[in-house]
Amino acid sequence: MEATDRQGKICLVVGGGGFLGRHIVEKLLDRGYEVHVFDLRETFKDDRVTYFLGDLCKKEDLLPAMKDVFVVFHCATPSPLSNNKELFHKVNCHGTKTIIEACKEAGVKRLVLTSSASVVYEGKDVENGTEDLPYACKPMDYYTETKILQEKIVLEANSDDFFTVAIRPHGIFGPRDPHMVPTTVRTAKAGKMKFKIGDGKNIVDFTFVENVVHGHILAAEHLEPGSKICGKAYHITNDEPIFFWDFLSKILTGLGYNAPKKNLPFWLVYIIAVILQVICFLLKPIKQIHPTFTPMTVSLAGTHHYYSCQRAIADMGYKPLVNLDDAIQKTVDSFPELRNTSK
Numbered sequence: 001m002e003a004t005d006r007q008g009k010i011c012l013v014v015g016g017g018g019f020l021g022r023h024i025v026e027k028l029l030d031r032g033y034e035v036h037v038f039d040l041r042e043t044f045k046d047d048r049v050t051y052f053l054g055d056l057c058k059k060e061d062l063l064p065a066m067k068d069v070f071v072v073f074h075c076a077t078p079s080p081l082s083n084n085k086e087l088f089h090k091v092n093c094h095g096t097k098t099i100i101e102a103c104k105e106a107g108v109k110r111l112v113l114t115s116s117a118s119v120v121y122e123g124k125d126v127e128n129g130t131e132d133l134p135y136a137c138k139p140m141d142y143y144t145e146t147k148i149l150q151e152k153i154v155l156e157a158n159s160d161d162f163f164t165v166a167i168r169p170h171g172i173f174g175p176r177d178p179h180m181v182p183t184t185v186r187t188a189k190a191g192k193m194k195f196k197i198g199d200g201k202n203i204v205d206f207t208f209v210e211n212v213v214h215g216h217i218l219a220a221e222h223l224e225p226g227s228k229i230c231g232k233a234y235h236i237t238n239d240e241p242i243f244f245w246d247f248l249s250k251i252l253t254g255l256g257y258n259a260p261k262k263n264l265p266f267w268l269v270y271i272i273a274v275i276l277q278v279i280c281f282l283l284k285p286i287k288q289i290h291p292t293f294t295p296m297t298v299s300l301a302g303t304h305h306y307y308s309c310q311r312a313i314a315d316m317g318y319k320p321l322v323n324l325d326d327a328i329q330k331t332v333d334s335f336p337e338l339r340n341t342s343k
């Protein structure tokens with residue numbers, strides 16, 4: 001899409017106050033779009049942005065933000081690492097249906113959903129997985145369960161006059177990342193990052209946030225009547241699968257922490273995570289505890305899970321803008337506050 005074509009076009013980013021959402025906002029502004037942000041809280045100030053505060057589960061909150069909008073990016077979610085079943089279903093399922101209703105009422109024709117490559121992951125190895133893989137029959141957590149339902153809702157809503165597409169990133173990291181890097185550092189500081197889970201040779205996709213943003217905007221600019229991308233899902237990765245523990249070690253050593261050297265059997269850590277999950281469930285009426293090592297995070301740390309993005313390359317001309325080594329360096333440099341000062 002030419003720069004002149006973007007002028008005057010309004011993009012609405014639902015969840016635009018979050019990690020990925022704010023990066024999408026910034027890139028849309030750079031490309032000359034007018035940008036609306038819809039979120040629960042105003043997490044940043046930018047005079048170029050029109051900020052709408054509200055709950056995406058309420059259509060009356062959404063409608064003012066949708067006036068004259070060219071495309072909606074839906075990248076809102078409760079925190080992927082929480083375990084609140086009701087909240088996940090409320091926001092990711094009911095809320096997504098509400099967004100679609102509001103789009104149609106407001107005359108918005110395009111919806112780009114941020115889905116997740118994890119919608120096909122159920123704790124077993126996925127090697128160079130394509131978008132044709134079936135959805136996980138037994139999702140490992142409520143987050144994944146509702147991301148599957150959410151993607152189905154959005155892709156099934158595609159029609160001759162309402163165009164939808166789902167972008168499936170995996171393991172997003174980068175500046176202002178609230179999950180990957182802070183959790184890794186917090187775990188290291190707690191002395192729980194001394195061991196690799198499993199043999200350390202499981203291969204995983206980690207995707208730099210600027211590449212995820214690029215995939216979203218490419219999809220939005222291809223979302224036209226008759227386009228082959230309408231109603232489809234697309235993996236967006238760095239296209240550089242890496243040993244999971246090599247990636248974490250680069251992040252840790254880049255921030256001045258020791259990288260794990262020894263190994264613990266995967267099955268042992270997994271059993272401990274299951275026991276922990278049962279204990280947290282029993283203690284729930286008394287105290288909410290969110291352990292870092294859950295069956296899901298242990299599986300992600302100990303199995304292969306990397307995905308083909310050939311469909312995005314073929315259909316949208318996707319190509320990662322930032323390679324993994326540069327991305328890791330940019331990320332480490334963006335977190336001076338997480339650097340190890342005790343050495």
Ligand SMILES: NC(=O)C1=CN([C@@H]2O[C@H](COP(=O)(O)OP(=O)(O)OC[C@H]3O[C@@H](n4cnc5c(N)ncnc54)[C@H](OP(=O)(O)O)[C@@H]3O)[C@@H](O)[C@H]2O)C=CC1
Pocket residue numbers: 014015016017018019020021038039040041054055056057074075076077078079080091095114115116117147168169170171172173178179
């Ligand atoms: N992070 C990752 O590795 C991956 C993420 N994804 C997907 O990418 C998307 C963005 O994730 P990420 O940026 O990490 O998430 P964040 O939590 O950083 O951002 C989500 C934003 O949505 C907001 N939000 C939550 N509930 C509502 C609501 N009811 N109404 C309005 N806004 C709401 C959040 O507000 P608040 O913070 O106040 O709750 C937050 O600002 C998500 O759809 C996620 O599933 C996919 C693959 C990997």
Ligand SMILES: CC(C)=CCC[C@@H](C)[C@H]1CC[C@H]2C3=C(CC[C@]12C)[C@@]1(C)CCC(=O)C[C@@H]1CC3
Pocket residue numbers: 080115116117118170171172179180183184187292293297298300301
């Ligand atoms: C074992 C351990 C404590 C590792 C520290 C890093 C983890 C916090 C991340 C490693 C893989 C990440 C990941 C996600 C969240 C953070 C990690 C578990 C997601 C679950 C985020 C939301 C998604 O859609 C899928 C991601 C898969 C990878």
